[in-house]
Amino acid sequence: MSKTIKKIGVLTSGGDSPGMNAAIRSVVRTCAFHNIECIGIYRGYQGMIEGDFKEMGPRSVNNIVNKGGTILKSARSKEFMSPEGRKKAHDNLVKAEIDAFVVIGGDGSFTGALVFNKEFDFPVIGIPGTIDNDIFGTSHTLGYDTALNTVVEVIDKIRDTASSHNRLFFVEVMGRDAGHIALNAGIGAGAEEILIPEEDLGLERLVESLEKSKLTGKSSSIVVVAEGDKTGKNVFELKEYVEEHMPEYDVRVSVLGHMQRGGSPSCFDRVLASRLGVKAVESLLENKTNFMVGLINDKVALTPLEQAIKGHCEVDKELLRVSDIMSI
């Protein structure tokens, strides 16, 4: 059933990512542009359940386009997983006369939005905000480009110390289920090897490759490892394995951790956030619901939330070949 949308809520949910603030700003200002009221919902779905709302005008989002994190705060809400929790959330939205919401988050947040829509016929649109880039229906999620730049910058620094001491560094980056960050940042930073969840290169091949590098005159190496890589060993076990098989190497480990989620968003992420926010609001105004806005072939496009959640965002395996050639 279509209804006139006069007030839109916006929330950030799940893990935060750089660019979320730029997306909030875009949603708020697009609402103002179309003379629609906008309500900020704090702390994700938990804030929805608790009625933690604040009216947002175009001036309330001044000076945030460049800020990491999210001014609305993010949260994971167990209570929203239950029908009772969602009922409370719906009651609050109705009380505040909110007609639709835009949720900025990952596939868990989209699942919550879809369940909510099915229960209450409530219009929802998702904006993909996660550094992992593992969402189907967009070539880039918000924060991914910034995370790549952060990782490359840090590996460049690690390389300085690796080459000064003839060291081998294992650098662990985020990506429990997807190797996008490892693969792209690895190539960008000139890693010798890249280990990702999608492909099992095998430990013997890793040692062989490092030995080959050594023979061709390389005295230091960087191996980028995604958290969820398929060797079945964590980064410290990998270090032990290589030390055992290549005692001549001084092996070190660096786990980059949460620094990858932080920082000022890149220009790409700011522009992406601005574009996705405009499309999200305008889609709701056209009575479209249950879609995710994303980037497909450089154009902003809608993908049904259901597909975005269920679909698989494959890594480009050609990049593994490129990486192999680069590390000759």
Ligand code: ATP
């Ligand atoms: P990230 O990619 O950073 O993990 P995410 O959006 O996938 O982000 P989740 O913690 O999986 O993060 O989900 C965020 C919130 O969405 C959950 O805390 C919960 O409130 C809601 N949610 C997730 N799955 C469901 C579900 N099946 N039903 C209702 N709500 C859900």
